[in-house]
Amino acid sequence: MIVVMKANSNEADIQHVLTFLEKHGLTGHLSQGVERTVIGVLGAIGPTGAPGSIGGINPAIGEALEGMPNVENVVRVSKPYKLASREFHPEDTVVEVPAACVAGGVVRIGGPEVVMMAGPCTVETEQQLMTTAAAVRKEGAVILRGGAFKPSTSPYGFRGLGEEGLKLLAKARDEFGMAIITEVMTPTDVAMVCEYADILQVGTRNMQNYMLLDEVGRTRKPVVLKRGMSSTFEEWLLAAEYILSQGNRNVILCERGIRTFEKTTRNTMDISAIPLIKRLSHLPIISDPSQGTGRRDIVGPMSLASIAAGTDALLIEVHPNPDEALKDGAQSITIDQFRQLMPQVHAVASAIGRQLVTR
Amino acid sequence: MIVVMKANSNEADIQHVLTFLEKHGLTGHLSQGVERTVIGVLGAIGPTGAPGSIGGINPAIGEALEGMPNVENVVRVSKPYKLASREFHPEDTVVEVPAACVAGGVVRIGGPEVVMMAGPCTVETEQQLMTTAAAVRKEGAVILRGGAFKPSTSPYGFRGLGEEGLKLLAKARDEFGMAIITEVMTPTDVAMVCEYADILQVGTRNMQNYMLLDEVGRTRKPVVLKRGMSSTFEEWLLAAEYILSQGNRNVILCERGIRTFEKTTRNTMDISAIPLIKRLSHLPIISDPSQGTGRRDIVGPMSLASIAAGTDALLIEVHPNPDEALKDGAQSITIDQFRQLMPQVHAVASAIGRQLVTR
Amino acid sequence: MIVVMKANSNEADIQHVLTFLEKHGLTGHLSQGVERTVIGVLGAIGPTGAPGSIGGINPAIGEALEGMPNVENVVRVSKPYKLASREFHPEDTVVEVPAACVAGGVVRIGGPEVVMMAGPCTVETEQQLMTTAAAVRKEGAVILRGGAFKPSTSPYGFRGLGEEGLKLLAKARDEFGMAIITEVMTPTDVAMVCEYADILQVGTRNMQNYMLLDEVGRTRKPVVLKRGMSSTFEEWLLAAEYILSQGNRNVILCERGIRTFEKTTRNTMDISAIPLIKRLSHLPIISDPSQGTGRRDIVGPMSLASIAAGTDALLIEVHPNPDEALKDGAQSITIDQFRQLMPQVHAVASAIGRQLVTR
Amino acid sequence: MIVVMKANSNEADIQHVLTFLEKHGLTGHLSQGVERTVIGVLGAIGPTGAPGSIGGINPAIGEALEGMPNVENVVRVSKPYKLASREFHPEDTVVEVPAACVAGGVVRIGGPEVVMMAGPCTVETEQQLMTTAAAVRKEGAVILRGGAFKPSTSPYGFRGLGEEGLKLLAKARDEFGMAIITEVMTPTDVAMVCEYADILQVGTRNMQNYMLLDEVGRTRKPVVLKRGMSSTFEEWLLAAEYILSQGNRNVILCERGIRTFEKTTRNTMDISAIPLIKRLSHLPIISDPSQGTGRRDIVGPMSLASIAAGTDALLIEVHPNPDEALKDGAQSITIDQFRQLMPQVHAVASAIGRQLVTR
CATH class of the missing domain: 3.30.70.1140 (Phospho-2-dehydro-3-deoxyheptonate aldolase; domain 1)
Known part of the structure; x- marks a missing residue:
């Protein structure tokens, strides 16, 4: 100092x-x-x-x-975080997630391979979830996303199916062998969500919900920690430090756009977070172009940009019929769009010397 | 639409x-x-x-x-909030808080009078709290602030005394007759904090912690809802709508600065929030120039600016010895500075036709 | 309306x-x-x-x-710009720039091919410019950048060599056959800069210098219009409309980062501008990862991300010895780094079905 | 360093x-x-x-x-500006402006008294200007504002009457004895505007138009330098340093709102700029609540907040019939509103121990 x-x-x-x-x-x-x-x-x-x-x-x-x-x-001369810092932990952290659909039964996030996570924003019905899971799995996604507990800006919006949604996710895992990622919003739900999920997601609004961070830190489940919508890199890594300092080393950071003056996009996706986090930290960094832009029409190019910049995984919202989505219809791509995107993702990953894990 | x-x-x-x-x-x-x-x-x-x-x-x-x-x-043609909206509730809401130190035993926030809330950022010791309470009460503050549960950006920072701090606050209330405002950070703490506090505070990082909003909404305690550090007026009023729609009508909004590109101040205090919230909503609006600026040297002018713009109350951090504060020393004013500020607050309030409740 | x-x-x-x-x-x-x-x-x-x-x-x-x-x-139901809008001009605009080093003597920006523009931030000496030009040309750049008139935040910073710098740029064009892009800062310099430059650059600070826009609009030179550091897409396209409405249709937009709360990077590069501008407008869109990040260590990944997102050209600062740069040393890459970047640029461009023009 | x-x-x-x-x-x-x-x-x-x-x-x-x-x-340990810094010039700078309507024929900005500048956003017609000037002079304004050269975001908007507007302003000065402030947008207009104006205004879009700063620096006219819409305090003071370092010491800074994520107001007026600039610099600081908010309905409270925070002057847009304004109708107050505001301005100024110069 x-x-x-x-x-x-x-x-x-x-x-x-x-x-x-x-x-x-x-x-x-x-x-x-x-x-x-x-x-x-x-x-x-x-x-x-x-x-x-x-x-x-x-x-x-x-x-x-x-x-x-x-x-x-x-x-301040020293960085305020330690466990999250590359200075104190020079080698890349690779987070392992069990997934029956891949060889060896384990998906590695943060290693040489790139991972595709896809699924609906919110679990709505069994049919919606199973249709989407089948489709994205067929194209090569190995992790299924889907919200059972959903933050809604308005108290009158849809807040998710709760445990019923978790059960549907578990059913999809059984059927397709994919690992499950889903959001947890409050400390008292952590134990229940852990029963069903393979990866816990802490959302952007909860990045500084410290009691939630403590609680997920006390588990050993992989945690995707989304960047707060107006959080600096330092604050984000300090939030990771909360989880790490409780003993859970399986932290994955996720860029999902930040709030700026520009309103044509829902958020401004900060692609530079990908190479910068790689320099500041040893933790895996993944990207969410659906939340990051809020616009279905540019999810494709922003996915490819993320891959080219070095992301360890993509997290993409896919809906079989976005018109009928109960939440965030405007930013979900269709199954057809996902199908067209995948070969491009493969091509750009290859161009920078990486492969997509698909089985 | x-x-x-x-x-x-x-x-x-x-x-x-x-x-x-x-x-x-x-x-x-x-x-x-x-x-x-x-x-x-x-x-x-x-x-x-x-x-x-x-x-x-x-x-x-x-x-x-x-x-x-x-x-x-x-x-969207209609506003997404209703209960918080002035359109649907044209008269000002006045929130009543019990306080033995004032005539009638009740402080009214949102009425014609202006209210001073002051005290340390964080409750540290009995002596620190009592010294500060005595001093600010003597100058005319009627509500005592003090954090027992504190959000800390770093897991290594001070996170408050917890229930021990609440007990000290209750003791100060007994001694000085002031009402107590203190932060609650997670749903499971709400019942406990309600036992000690007269006003619950929901902090900026928790403005969109929806389960916490639901829970404080189920009480009937007055709630100070701080603006999220990057929240729009609409999101803020939707957060208030969460509390209101649970049946708790005692919501008080608090401007505490927003995040911008400018880093000379910790936040950019948006004084325009005061007159705008008065137009958009019937709820009281108060201001926190300590958090709003992060700089002791301009808390005074920003307090006066808030009064001139029509704030219903000031929430000011005062510490008997800011050098030794366990948190936020840089933004706490000293007891002497508070003493010098009060006559100016009275003068500006008078200039716009309002009075400060002091007893 | x-x-x-x-x-x-x-x-x-x-x-x-x-x-x-x-x-x-x-x-x-x-x-x-x-x-x-x-x-x-x-x-x-x-x-x-x-x-x-x-x-x-x-x-x-x-x-x-x-x-x-x-x-x-x-x-407002209608967009406030017309000539810049894709609605009124559905086909892509392709801007042609004379360059002896390529087959046919013309580089096309906005067509199927991707273009590399590189060179020093500022023209400092003949040796610095010629060394850099020779090196970037050898690797495949076809347009040479270099500032002769430089905006400096401080009046005590280096403001460029002026016309002397323009003459050096012209000399480099003669020697290497590259087209020249250089900034013009004030209306009265437009005629002089036009004598030497193939592309005029309007910098971020001048995006709303309307008299300058009028003046470059009265020429027929290609103009690279950088996004203002806090400009919305709409304001940017309205600035383009100024130039277009004066009759100059050779406008090229350039994303160069916007100002946000994040200070680890000099600017937050908004990669989503690339696919969005393609949807809103028919004009070419290029990207400047040097200004866009301000950090040499991530210029590479952000260049690749830009290509993957569909940029029509890259504008990159290269200096033979960044330690000795008179301006912006921290964001210029070395000749070696440029040499290593080029094959990756080729690979990512191929992955999305585009080629780099190199001769 | x-x-x-x-x-x-x-x-x-x-x-x-x-x-x-x-x-x-x-x-x-x-x-x-x-x-x-x-x-x-x-x-x-x-x-x-x-x-x-x-x-x-x-x-x-x-x-x-x-x-x-x-x-x-x-x-950087040292501040990058010197002439603008209070460290190197501890006493307040007081800028003198000739104005026949006040005793002694000189208005002082930056001294103990507060100054009211008012008038239309844009000079439209002789009648509009004279009506407004008469009305605001009668209420105590001593400086008349009015744009003859206007920056317009759209090339299709009104860009002002040019020299014809300047002549009307000079006529108003002759008739009412008020000093005239008007914007200058490009270096080649400086000499002409100096012939008519008592104070030159450099607008927010031109805060970093360095050749314009140099040119107004070469005059000895008072210059109101508006804060760039996304400029830090440091960049703003460096822009002032440009003018000061050319020898013109008559620089007045003007807070006019910054760009943030909030869109309910046109800009977020940063009232903290007033006390902060007083600490960082010796130059006068004034405020423009019309541009600062873009909303007529809160110009009043934000004017009073500015006074309470210590502003040296207010710059307010007044229009006899805002419905018919050729520019910025939404943010201009009516003559009636101005008349109602003035006694409040007097009262708040008195409350903090200052007086308004009115004659």
């Missing part, structure tokens, strides 16, 4: 900072430049990574320093 | 829309302009405001229409 | 709107729904597309309507 | 930075922490503030450092 003083700071201001640091077992190292004084803060004694500290420094200390007289700003 | 067709739409596209509408018991009214066809959708038969509908129209219908061939866009 | 009245509007409010419309030669068509009244505005008499009108309707009319008593909002 | 190395940087990486610094006459001061190495950069030999340098350091050096191997990030 580095404390930059204002140009007009005086001895007393500097002493205030130094005394404060000393009181907290830290040492301030003074550099007096021509224009400013800068104080480097040397790490505290004590175990690095202990709860309440990063590099031995409590985050509250930085906040207090920022408010002190004639402190211009406080620069 | 109005469906705007693309210029190159043909008969089949229009028929597709009309048939779909008919299937859902709706009538499409065609207007063929020189350049475009526009289809007005007449409300469904059946009770307006029924669950799953607004004006009798299910939100999924609009989403499906948006995805149809050669539909340019779909314009 | 559709005028939506508030629920509590009365006869007088509606009459106010109707009278106003009539006064401007327009007809209001009333639809009285259960909850609201909606007024459709039928196009004015007179030639559509006349200056001062879109569909015969002056934009000031909508603004006036928005401010009228009990008008909820005004919905 | 401080260079923060990645945790896995090695000797060679550090040496690369040090050698580069030395080559540019700078000294690197190494601090080896437990987790990271940090390199402090000591200022160059040579005159501080020379063109091309801040604290003797060329901005390109930081950009180059950012791109070097295993450099995590580069922290």
Whole structure:
């Protein structure tokens, strides 16, 4: 941590900072430049990574320093996350998900191969789910998505079938051998969702629902953690750190678009998240072009862009009849569109030297 | 709802829309302009405001229409919220909070008077809380804020004292007669927090934690609903609608800054929310200049600006020694600064014809 | 245009709107729904597309309507741009640029082939420019970029060599047969820049410099119009409309990243602009991953993502020694990195059925 | 400047930075922490503030450092602007504008008094301008606003009367003794606009039109520099630095709203800019609630909020008949509304100890 003083700071201001640091077992190292004084803060004694500290420094200390007289700003030198960071874990994390439909019975996310996850936004009926599952499986998807608990911006919107939906998903798994990914929205549902799902999804609105993060962290299920709609990379990796620090190392990050001034698309999909997360973290990164754009007509190109940028998996909403979808009809592609997309996905993956796992 | 067709739409596209509408018991009214066809959708038969509908129209219908061939866009004519809307409830809602320190034992939020809520960001120790409570009460605050459950961006930050903190807040209430406002973060804590608090706070990260909204909606406690850090006015009022539709009419909205590209302030405080919410809704609107700016040095001017714009209350973080705060030290003002601010708050309130309730 | 009245509007409010419309030669068509009244505005008499009108309707009319008593909002049904719109010009526009290095002496942007534009951010010295030009030409770039007039956020930054830089660019064209693209910043420089450049570039800060748009519109040179850093698609296409309406049909749009809350990247590159612009407009769309990210380490993946999403060209900053760049060193890739990127660009272009023009 | 190395940087990486610094006459001061190495950069030999340098350091050096191997990030310790900074100029700048209608013939902006600037968005006709000027002067406005050159997002919108509009403004000045503020959009118009105007306005779209900034910097006229719609405080002050560094010290900053995700208002007015600019700079700061909100119905409360936050002046759009405005009708208030607002402005100004100059 580095404390930059204002140009007009005086001895007393500097002493205030130094005394404060000393009181907290830290040492301030003074550099007096021509224009400013800068104080480097040397790490505290004590175990690095202990709860309440990063590099031995409590985050509250930085906040207090920022408010002190004639402190211009406080620069955090260390990243505030550790377990999620590539610096502390240089090799790629590969998350394994059981799936009967593939050779060996395990799908690997974050390894050399690319994975296709597809299915309806929301589980509506047995027929809708089975039709979609059969179709996407036939084209090569190995993981089936489908919401049983759905966040709805309006209290009057459809909020999902609940456990009934989970049972339908489990039935589809039995029939098609696909792994199941579905959203969990509140800590008390985690145990129940774990009974049915192979991958838990934490949605964009819950990225900072810390008690939910703690709870999924206490399981050992793979978790897809969607980026908060206005979350920075740092906040996203700190949310991952919540799960990791509870002992669950099976975290998969998912770019799903961020909120900007542009309203032609529902969100602005930040494709740069894919290569950047690969640099900042060892965790797998996947992309959701359906939520990421909100527009069926560009899900195709944005899927290919994601593959070219290095995504580990695609998560795509497919509906047998989007006109009749109970939610998000505008962003679901049809089964025909999915069928046309798959060969292009294969081709672009090959172009960058990767293969799609399809069985 | 109005469906705007693309210029190159043909008969089949229009028929597709009309048939779909008919299937859902709706009538499409065609207007063929020189350049475009526009289809007005007449409300469904059946009770307006029924669950799953607004004006009798299910939100999924609009989403499906948006995805149809050669539909340019779909314009929602009705607002998606009702109970929160001023159109359906023209008179101001005034929320009553019991507080022994004021005449009559009740503070009214949303009425002619302005209310001061102040206290530490987080309850840390009995001494810290009591010192602050005594000081802010002496200057005229009638509601005491203090976090017992705290959202922390990092898993290594301080997350509050929990129930112990609630007990300290209750003790301060007993001693100073102030009403207590404190945050609740998860549905299973609602009952416990209700035992101690006079006002529940739903924080910015939980504005779309729908199960939490449902749960606080099932109580009859006043709820301060903070604006999500990237929420539109419409999403915010829909979150309020969740609480209202569960039967709890004591909802108070709180502007606390939104996320923008500007990083000199922690958030960009949107003062225009104050007069706009007054126009869109009958609910009280209050402001939090501490979170709204993240900078102690401008909490004063932003408090006065809020009053001038018509806020119903201020929610201000005060700490007896911000250097030693366990959280958000940089944005808490000192007791001295609070003392200097109060006469200015009185003066600006008077200038616009309002008074501060102080006893 | 559709005028939506508030629920509590009365006869007088509606009459106010109707009278106003009539006064401007327009007809209001009333639809009285259960909850609201909606007024459709039928196009004015007179030639559509006349200056001062879109569909015969002056934009000031909508603004006036928005401010009228009990008008909820005004919905523009027609797009405000015409010449830039795919509706009015369904076939792709292909812009031709003379370049001696390719067969036939002409590069086509917006056709089936993909084009590589590369070179230094800023022309610094003859040696820097020639070294870079030789290297990127050797790898297959056919258009050379280089700034002679540079916008600098600080008045103390480097602002380019001016005409001297243009002369060096012309010399590089003579030597390598590449076409030259360079920025023009002010109307009075347009004639001079036209003498040397094959493509004029209007930068992000000047996207709404209307007098500059008028002036480049009066030439017949190809113009690359970069997206304003906080411009919507509609504003961007309206800026293109300025140029087109002056008679210059050779407009090429360039996505270069938008400003968001995220600061790890200099801008957030909006890859979805590529497929969306293809749907909204007939104009070519190209991408600038150097400006779009501001980070050398992800220019590669974002180039490939752009190709996969359908870009018509890439515009990439390459510097022989980025450490010594006078501007934007952090986002320029090295000649080696460019050499490694090119085969990947070829492979991804092939995967989606396109070829790179290299000679 | 401080260079923060990645945790896995090695000797060679550090040496690369040090050698580069030395080559540019700078000294690197190494601090080896437990987790990271940090390199402090000591200022160059040579005159501080020379063109091309801040604290003797060329901005390109930081950009180059950012791109070097295993450099995590580069922290700028000094602010990149000087002349605009309060650090280097602690006393408030007061800009004087000649105005016959006030005692002494001079209005002071940035001093203890608050100033009202009002008038139509755009000069349309002599009658419109004179009616408005008479009305706002009568209520206490001392500066008349009115656009003769207008930026229009659409090429089909009204772009102003040009010099004819300037002549009408001059006529209004002669008649009412008010000072005139009007926009200038391109360098070649500066001389002409100077002949008629008392204050030049540089609009939000031109905040980074550097050649225009240079040109108005070469005059000695007061300049109102509006904040770019997505400009940070730093970029805004750097734009002011352009004007100041040309020798024109009469710069007035104007907050006019920024672009965010919220679309209920045309812009999000950032009231915190008022107290923050007062801390960062010595220049006067004024506010434009008409552009800042785009909604007539909240111009009043946002004007009062601006006053309470410490604005030095208000710039308000008033139209005798907003229905018939040729531009921005929705955000102009009527003469009646202006008349009702003025006593409130007086009252809030008094509440914070300031007076409105009215004669």
